[in-house]
Amino acid sequence: MENNNYREIFIKNNIKTTKQREIVFDILMNSNVPLSAKEIFIKLVKKGNNMSLSTIYRILDVFVSKGLVVKSNISKNNKAVYEVKGMEHKHHLVCDCCGKILVLDNCPLEGYERSLEEKTMFDITSHKLEFFGICPECKIKIEGNV
Ligand SMILES: [Zn+2]
Ligand SMILES: [Zn+2]
Incomplete structure (x- = not known):
């Protein structure tokens, strides 16, 4: 765990460094999917x-x-999930049933964004895109109940 980096990040964001804040931030930094507070809790329990x-929750509120x-409600049951701001540009695929989140490897909109800029003369600075569906595990469960 490289905590010196975190201290610098905290200072830059006007956040007092505490051990607990570093631990929670480390979990978020090492996750490639957004996490709910409960998922962070479970990861911490597993680490003892x-x-x-x-x-x-208090630490996340400070962050x-x-x-x-960034806090967002991308799952259908409105469970709040958290991810570090400014991490690489990502799009998600969210299961409507269990709330599982997959991260797409690449952005499907890069070419479209350029053509949209040409067409509208906008300078596009960002975009948001989430996909929703039913994951394979949930599909099996649903079909099993028929
Ligand atoms: Zn599912
Ligand atoms: Zn994108």
């Missing part, structure tokens, strides 16, 4: 860390309020 869920982390 017994931080409470309410502590994790979000300082603009370090």
Whole structure:
């Protein structure tokens, strides 16, 4: 774990460095999918860390309020998930049933974005795109119940 980097990031974002904040941030930095507070909690328990869920929520709130982390409600049950802001550009595929999130390897919109700029004379600075569906495991469950 390379915590010196985190300290610098925290200072830049006006966040006081604490051990617990570093631990939660490390989990987010090492995840390639957005995580809910509960998923962070479970990862910490597996690592033998017994931080409470309410502590994790408090830390996440600080990160979000300082603009370090982005909170979004991309799953159908409106479960909030958190990811580090400014991580590489990503698109997600979300299961409507279990809320599982896959990250797409590449952006399908790069070429489209350029042609849209040409057509509209906009300078496009960003875009958002999420896909929703039913994952293979949930499909098996649903078909099994018929
Ligand atoms: Zn599913
Ligand atoms: Zn994209």
